[in-house]
Structure formats: structure tokens, C-alpha cells
Amino acid sequence: MNDRIESKIPKKMRDKAPDFVDYGKNILFEKVWRNPALTLKERSLITLSALISIGNTEQLPFHLQLAEKHGMNEKEMIALITHMAFYVGWPKATAALNIILEK
Missing domain, CATH: 1.20.1290.10 (AhpD-like)
Structure with a gap:
């Protein structure tokens, strides 16, 4: 199973709120979701x-x-x-x- 989490971030959000997008992608989906406790x-x-x-x-x-x-x-x-x-x-x-x- 490919466990990579891909979300479709609207271009406007990527352009106007890059930190928000980065936090969601790299902290939420790459760190929080990867914690092996669950x-x-x-x-x-x-x-x-x-x-x-x-x-x-x-x-x-x-x-x-x-x-x-x-x-x-x-x-x-x-x-x-x-x-x-x-x-x-x-x-x-x-x-x-x-x-x-x-x-």
C-alpha cells in the first residue's frame, strides 16, 4: 500500500499562504500522520x-x-x-x- 498522503491544494492557497500549506503537508501529513503509535x-x-x-x-x-x-x-x-x-x-x-x- 502506498501510504503517501497527497492532497489537492488550490493554487491560490499555495501562492497566498505557502506557510499554511507547508505546515499541512510537512507537519500534519508527514510528521503527525507518520507517528507509529497509531x-x-x-x-x-x-x-x-x-x-x-x-x-x-x-x-x-x-x-x-x-x-x-x-x-x-x-x-x-x-x-x-x-x-x-x-x-x-x-x-x-x-x-x-x-x-x-x-x-
């Missing part, structure tokens, strides 16, 4: 949980794709969302479920 699949599970908890649907498609790359299947993602519905609220879980079902 697997990439576990990190994806945690990240999806956090994004769903705060209702951040903008970042969900990227992280759902990344979770799939890290070994999570659609059944596991749906189970995660179903479980979270009871803790973070039905509307947030429904929004996340709709994004999974649109892929």
Missing part, C-alpha cells in the same frame, strides 16, 4: 470521527477517500457514522452518510 487506518477513523463531530462536511470527501486508501471499507464507514449519530447528533451523521452514499 496506524493510518486508526488515524483515518479518528479524523473522520472528528470531522463528523464538528459537522465539517467540506473536508469529508478527501478524508473518506483517504480512509479507503488506508483500508476502511464502506461498511465500516457507515457503521462509524451510525454509531456517531447517537453521540454527535442525527443531522451531522446524516450529512456525512449522504456524502458516502454520493461516491
Whole structure:
């Protein structure tokens, strides 16, 4: 499995906020995500949980794709969302479920 994390950073963001892009690329995805205390699949599970908890649907498609790359299947993602519905609220879980079902 290729575990390199590639994100599509808009050119405008790369041009106007290069430090922000650098921190995300080199600190978050190269250092934090590489800490061997957790697997990439576990990190994806945690990240999806956090994004769903705060209702951040903008970042969900990227992280759902990344979770799939890290070994999570659609059944596991749906189970995660179903479980979270009871803790973070039905509307947030429904929004996340709709994004999974649109892929």
C-alpha cells in the first residue's frame, strides 16, 4: 500500500499562504500522520470521527477517500457514522452518510 498522503491544494492557497500549506503537508501529513503509535487506518477513523463531530462536511470527501486508501471499507464507514449519530447528533451523521452514499 502506498501510504503517501497527497492532497489537492488550490493554487491560490499555495501562492497566498505557502506557510499554511507547508505546515499541512510537512507537519500534519508527514510528521503527525507518520507517528507509529497509531496506524493510518486508526488515524483515518479518528479524523473522520472528528470531522463528523464538528459537522465539517467540506473536508469529508478527501478524508473518506483517504480512509479507503488506508483500508476502511464502506461498511465500516457507515457503521462509524451510525454509531456517531447517537453521540454527535442525527443531522451531522446524516450529512456525512449522504456524502458516502454520493461516491
